[in-house]
Amino acid sequence: MKLTITKQFQAFIKEQNLSLEHILEQAMIPNLLWKEELVVDEQQYYRLLRVLDECISDEQLLALSEIENINMFMPPIYAALSAKNGMEALERFITFKKLIGPITIEMEEVGNNVQIRFSFLSSNQELPRFSLLNEQLLVVSLLRRGSGKEIRPISISGPFEYGETLTHYLKCVPEKSQGNILIFQQEDLDIPFYTQNNSMWEFMEPELKNRLATFSPSPSFLETIQNELFQSIPSGHFSLSNIAQKVGVSNRTLQRNLQAVNTTFHQQVQQTQMILSLNFLQNQNLTTTEIAYLVGFSEVSSFSRAFKKWTTKNITQYRKEVNKSKGNSPN
Template identity: 30%
Template sequence: MSTTGFTLTSSITATFADHDIPAGPVLRAAGLPEDLFLHGPVTLTPEQFYRCWTAMEELSGDPELGIRVVERTSTETFQPPLFAALCSPHLRRAAERIAVHKRLLGPQRLLIGPGDELHLTMGWPPDPPPPPGLVVYELALWVAIARLATRARVVPARIAVPDPPGGTVAASWRDYLGVPLGRAAEPVVVFAAHDARRPFLTANAEMWRVFEPDLRRRLADLERAESMAERVRAALVELLPAGEGTTAGVARRLALSGRTLQRRLAAERTTFQAVLDTTRHALARTYLNRPDVSIPEIAFLLGYDEPSSFYRAFRQWSGTTPQRARAR
């Protein structure tokens, strides 16, 4: 478990076996020891994790490997946070739970957009970029979860990635997803409101009560190891739409005094304002990819009292206006 790496268990070898890919050559091609999983869960850097995925694609000789992996999705291969999602009453609640616990699996962020439709945007570490096939797989996994839990062919309203595949791979993804893969600056999948609330046949409140304490404990362990800037950023994502993205609001969420919060950020050579600005900028880029959210609404979601304040800040961050950024 790490704030900067991807945590994998030995169950990943079952994925290799499901697709007749020997684990040893994959690890060797990725520059990792072949006995990597003999001693329990391991944490890989983003670069190591991406090399493993790329090695799987190359050694399988199957350009549609991501589709095959998604199609074989079952409860057997789920790690605890994902398995716990199946205990949820519906997809929206599952997404809310995963958004909280996603950090237990790797340095990714799941942003849930406003509105009745369920907008799920995936954030990845900025460098190096993830393999395009992995990005599509991560979004398609939400479709697999919805179908597995409801036993219905749930079709997303929209799904888009920065680098969609072409040719026969694109056609195969369209057949599986039910819609074509679009292009967007940030990976996003959207579900209709009725699908977001479609009851999960796997809902199990008792099982969730069993899982939740352990997940909560693991999150607490992670937060103790996490930087203060990362904790502030995560709190801001939740607090900004409510207009509480202030030093006092974040300090309350983190159970700290405002002075302690500022002192710990200073120890990391940053400030609350710097973290606030970078978080707002990242969220603004995500919201601008959604044509259904107006620019005044984006200003509100980022905690600005007036759209003009957002305009000035965005120009300072990016050197352009929100309208021009959206047009691009």
Template identity: 30%
Template structure:
């Protein structure tokens, strides 16, 4: 892992400004290129990744920057991991979804275990000489509390939190988390069963705010004349970002059985797999038209377990790689991330 490079999300720049930290100053202290945030993709080695977060912690001074970051996270941020998490049914589903993608986002591994609740823990590469910057590790924990509160609109508090060492801003962190922090050899956060499976109110809200108008076709918006295939397509648009493309998930949304659904689709001259493939291709073309959205993130939002599977599927659909399609297809609209709707 020491030789790998990881992509820093472009939204980090906006997040830094939201918490009152000047990105140029952080980059200079971290000995990183001044134009780093203008590059696509923003790739860092493990050492550079650690230097960035260490510089950020130094610039924060005696502030509790992890808490400030947690409070700055919002549903309006178009961050694919956050978006997919908000689209999930509950905190447990979100953790399992993000865990499959976490290794692409930084030099760490995340696990989500359920045993009378939910425990999320992080491990860091042993091949790197230095330990992860404390701020980076603590922000990973704070993220899940912020997410749970945003998604449920409840003052969710973890039941157990462990960190390595003692954070300098311990009192403020404990106040934000609403629980004591215990010293341990690992970074982990545990939620009780009620909060682990509390329904996310953002399951459709995130879709409404982020998707472009021609993709914002929710099940509730379909008319009585909509075909079964159209209803399946609408359900898939809501399920894919949360990582569930199974026929069981779709039949649950449509209140029917897999056998009945397959029979109805057959009568319309198609199959569930056919609708799934067509929907993925449609969404892939849409996502590839979004400025700054990485190919790995597109694969993630389409419910693929890895980037290779998405590459293979996209070649089957178009005969091109995603990168080639991006360069070859003239964009008729501004290639920017979708603006959130007012209200």
């Protein structure tokens, strides 16, 4: 999953006294902010939510949930604001939400009310407090911004405490419950949006639908394991048990799922070590000893033998070829 993180959005995060670099480091997500994007799988995204849950205040949560602050950074929200009313806005938001995060939204009309529930794409993982409250607040802010009215939920609940700051913003008393629900009166969702913009929607709709058609929200189990190995091998914690725990399965389940696609955990470790080695050897500032440790070898001799087996070349030969291809003189 590729998430666009513009320079402007990065600056907004910084204004909230949050360090996006530190958050990514804590979540073990590669820092590609210089490219104005993040590439994450479901598990990495979930870790990101967990880290935010631990470091963010309710005031910061509210700032990140205000449509006025974030709509310019997220096309699906802008598309929702361009709708004719709240009901159409929610339908658009639900349709395109997966483009900005693996959160599932269910909406149901019950009598004169509309009920909304949120869940993580993987049903076995519960939404952290930050994520659930952010989604609920986002919907309230969207309806208020579009209609120009202070729309209040009939009811809002979740398994967490909401706190005084968020309760004051919602203008209703949240309830603590095992699940989560957000309920509005149908008549409030029928209020015309003064932000309606048919020209903008006609411009955006084809691109959003194209993104949706090519979107792959859930990586395969093999891709998930590979992503975890790329993150874990340089840290030295990449045993079968380590990786199984990170993806939330037993050792046996991990092995069985890999066998189903004709591979083994050992083969995946070796393949990842080889790819990491080839990448690290492009960096002339890293010694062979340093690279050996970074790819999970305690001894340089073992690393050298493995590299020769993988590539049929020794490390010195490979580095000479890299220097030649770059037009450098070997050290």
